[in-house]
Amino acid sequence: MTQKNRLVKMIVYGCQMNFAEAERMEGQLREIGFASTEDAEKADLILMHTCCVRETAEDKAYGKIGEIKRLKRERPSLLFGVTGCMAQKESDALIRRAPHIDFVLGTGRLGELSRVVGELLAERVPHVVDVTEDGTLPEEGTPARQGTVSAWVPIMYGCDNFCTYCIVPYVRGRERSRSPEDILGEIEDAAAKGFREITLLGQNVNSYGKDHGLTDFAGLLAMADEVEGVERVRFMTSHPKDLSPRLIAAVRDGRHICEHFHLPIQHGSDRILKAMNRNYTTEKYRGLVRAIRENVPNASLTTDLIVGFPGETEEDFEALLDFLREIRYDAAYTFLYSPRSGTPAAKLEGQVPDEVKHERLERLMELQNKISLEINERLAGTTQEVLIEGPSRTDEAVWTGRTRTGKIVLWPHRDGEKIGELAQVKITQPQTWVLKGERAEG
Ligand code: SAH
Ligand code: SF4
Numbered sequence: 150m151t152q153k154n155r156l157v158k159m160i161v162y163g164c165q166m167n168f169a170e171a172e173r174m175e176g177q178l179r180e181i182g183f184a185s186t187e188d189a190e191k192a193d194l195i196l197m198h199t200c201c202v203r204e205t206a207e208d209k210a211y212g213k214i215g216e217i218k219r220l221k222r223e224r225p226s227l228l229f230g231v232t233g234c235m236a237q238k239e240s241d242a243l244i245r246r247a248p249h250i251d252f253v254l255g256t257g258r259l260g261e262l263s264r265v266v267g268e269l270l271a272e273r274v275p276h277v278v279d280v281t282e283d284g285t286l287p288e289e290g291t292p293a294r295q296g297t298v299s300a301w302v303p304i305m306y307g308c309d310n311f312c313t314y315c316i317v318p319y320v321r322g323r324e325r326s327r328s329p330e331d332i333l334g335e336i337e338d339a340a341a342k343g344f345r346e347i348t349l350l351g352q353n354v355n356s357y358g359k360d361h362g363l364t365d366f367a368g369l370l371a372m373a374d375e376v377e378g379v380e381r382v383r384f385m386t387s388h389p390k391d392l393s394p395r396l397i398a399a400v401r402d403g404r405h406i407c408e409h410f411h412l413p414i415q416h417g418s419d420r421i422l423k424a425m426n427r428n429y430t431t432e433k434y435r436g437l438v439r440a441i442r443e444n445v446p447n448a449s450l451t452t453d454l455i456v457g458f459p460g461e462t463e464e465d466f467e468a469l470l471d472f473l474r475e476i477r478y479d480a481a482y483t484f485l486y487s488p489r490s491g492t493p494a495a496k497l498e499g500q501v502p503d504e505v506k507h508e509r510l511e512r513l514m515e516l517q518n519k520i521s522l523e524i525n526e527r528l529a530g531t532t533q534e535v536l537i538e539g540p541s542r543t544d545e546a547v548w549t550g551r552t553r554t555g556k557i558v559l560w561p562h563r564d565g566e567k568i569g570e571l572a573q574v575k576i577t578q579p580q581t582w583v584l585k586g587e588r589a590e591g
């Protein structure tokens with residue numbers, strides 16, 4: 150059944166995987182006649198793809214759900230669906246709390262979207278809640294990609310690691326890897342449509358292929374590197390417990406594989422790492438960093454950090470600061486520990502008071518910002534190869550792009566510069582988060 154001229158407004162929260170999935174859902178909706186709108190007031194369907202990794206993510210979603218109530222009251226024909234991780238976690242409790250929600254689809258049910266929307270439009274059913282997990286891979290369809298240069302490609306779904314603070318394994322189920330043919334087919338298709346940069350996504354890309362045994366992640370990266378038209382290959386996230394020497398070698402030997410490792414350490418105290426069930430020690434992690442820096446000397450290194458995990462003492466926290474001083478990350482994503490019900494850490498003794506968490510987070514960010522700036526300052530005067538992404542958000546005349554190491558570069562646009570091309574930019578004003586520069590001559 151084809152619906153003509155209907156409009157969907159997408160609202161997407163969470164990680165890159167969520168953004169990748171949202172593009173796939175939008176693709177499905179296009180097939181049944183939907184176009185996209187930015188304006189919720191004009192939409193026939195509002196689709197919210199949610200995250201529940203921290204309480205703040207859920208609060209944001211609930212706030213938005215509340216706002217949509219008014220639209221729904223004004224236009225009862227408006228359809229409103231909630232999908233993704235929070236939908237999986239809350240299931241029909243969502244509709245009980247907010248009866249203006251028409252449908253709830255869990256993380257394993259996204260492939261049902263167009264069927265469910267069709268049934269609701271035909272008023273065959275009052276509402277739909279489906280959070281069944283059958284452990285299969287989703288039908289990928291044709292994603293409605295949002296970027297013009299960069300394409301997200303999920304290579305696996307789910308997570309088997311059960312870090313004690315984390316809800317993801319409970320809402321996304323066990324690890325399932327897509328086949329190399331499927332993934333390469335998608336990359337070839339994206340490259341043929343003009344996408345220059347491919348980011349391979351998974352909760353733990355290093356365990357890619359363990360289920361089907363067709364190739365490991367290093368093998369997959371090498372294949373992606375060969376796809377005609379692809380200028381850059383990126384990947385995330387690498388779990389330190391199974392980062393292999395083969396992967397480091399693949400980055401070293403690859404032509405288009407970018408020299409950037411996002412390697413979340415989470416904490417710098419071995420006691421805390423153990424309580425987090427991360428399955429590595431700071432000593433093992435040091436060894437990985439050494440291997441990366443020996444093999445790929447210009448690689449950038451970024452990480453995720455959690456402050457205020459239950460039982461974290463001032464001494465543990467100092468160990469984390471010391472670790473940052475030692476490793477010197479290019480950047481770190483820092484989070485306040487957020488208890489997630491159903492995870493083991495939420496039940497631990499020694500929950501850290503909010504004001505202590507905040508105070509530690511501030512000290513952590515202050516140190517990391519100083520290190521990021523120092524690292525970036527060393528790039529002053531160098532010329533960097535940048536993949537042009539287009540005008541910056543705040544100034545049409547200033548363009549933005551990224552280095553192979555993933556750093557954002559800003560420079561005054563020159564005639565003839567085109568989105569998706571490579572530019573040589575001389576860095577003149579390095580800052581903590583961005584590198585400002587000018588087009589290099591010649
Ligand atoms: N699979 C990825 C990350 C997924 S979630 C990995 O293991 O690296 C992204 C980040 O959110 C995590 O790296 C962690 O730092 C943070 N995070 C997850 N659960 C959290 C919680 N309960 N409280 C605070 N931060 C959390
Ligand atoms: Fe969560 Fe750990 Fe899995 Fe990452 S590896 S998604 S932090 S359980």
Ligand code: F3S
Nearest residue numbers: 163164200201202234
């Ligand atoms: Fe959030 Fe789910 Fe991603 S909980 S971080 S959207 S995997």
